[in-house]
Amino acid sequence: MVRELPPDARPREKLLSRGPQALADAELLALLLRTGLRGQPVLTFAQGLLERFGGLSGLLQATPAQLAAVKGLGPAKRAELLAVFELARRALSERLRERPVLDSPQAVAELLRLQLADRGHEVFTVLFLDAQHRLIALEELFRGTLQETSVYPREVALRALHHGAASVIFAHNHPSGVAEPSAADAALTRRLQAALALLDVRVLDHFVVTRGGCTSLAARGML
Known part of the structure; x- marks a missing residue:
């Protein structure tokens, strides 16, 4: 004791x-x-x-x-x-709501690592943001082995409309520990981007999360 x-x-x-x-x-x-x-x-x-x-x-x-x-x-x-x-x-999560997301990439990375880095299976998460890029909600929408056909743009769009989001940030983890975005990750992002563009909802970024950190598809020019 x-x-x-x-x-x-x-x-x-x-x-x-x-x-x-x-x-x-x-x-x-x-x-x-x-x-x-x-x-x-x-x-x-x-x-x-x-x-x-x-x-x-x-x-x-x-x-x-x-x-x-x-x-x-x-x-x-x-x-x-x-x-x-x-x-x-x-x-x-409250700390993120208190300041613009885009002005605090480290805070976003901390939140994503806390939520996703140690999961034993893949999880697809969406950060819904308002017009000032402040966090409205963070939701885990899909679980399992992520493929382009297993993440449904319609459901993502419905949640964006529900929250009145002006933009979104996607994130998913790689339990393998490989932080490099795959061609499938890029294809999925473009598919979601096209669907949300019809609703005037911008896709700001898509992060691949591992224990070692977060990799941005936007920074890699893959959006």
């Missing part, structure tokens, strides 16, 4: 005296977990969780089923972790 540590090494006291920035990832996680396992201190347990899921980014993407498979994570701890993870995602 945390109280078994020396006073100056306890994450809570360290946080209160020096601020949260002074704590390592495992220490912050240990504050949420509170207790470890028999023979395994809470800091060791927290570090093991981070290693199991590939760091904070991977842990943030953990599903309820994945957390349930971890020995020592009961329903109460799982619920608390999932609530904190969701709060982190919502906070980042």
Whole structure:
């Protein structure tokens, strides 16, 4: 347990005296977990969780089923972790809504990596923007192996109309870790671009997301 540590090494006291920035990832996680396992201190347990899921980014993407498979994570701890993870995602989304998307490409990349980088399957996401390029909504519209025929322009168009979007940004992940956009990615983007042009909705970009970062099709001249 945390109280078994020396006073100056306890994450809570360290946080209160020096601020949260002074704590390592495992220490912050240990504050949420509170207790470890028999023979395994809470800091060791927290570090093991981070290693199991590939760091904070991977842990943030953990599903309820994945957390349930971890020995020592009961329903109460799982619920608390999932609530904190969701709060982190919502906070980042709110930050994007507070400023023009095009003036903050790093914030967009952070959000996309948080949402998509650690998924084990491909996910196609659309950011719907207003006329000032502020985020209205982020929606995951399609899952599975993405091909030109598996993403439906009609559904994307309907969601754009629903949100009253003036423009959109597409994103999808490559679980393989290969960040290079494929010819199929470019073809899909052009197909969606043509459909949305009929509604006067601009396609600003399409990002390919991996753990290593985000690759912009617009920057590659593929739009």
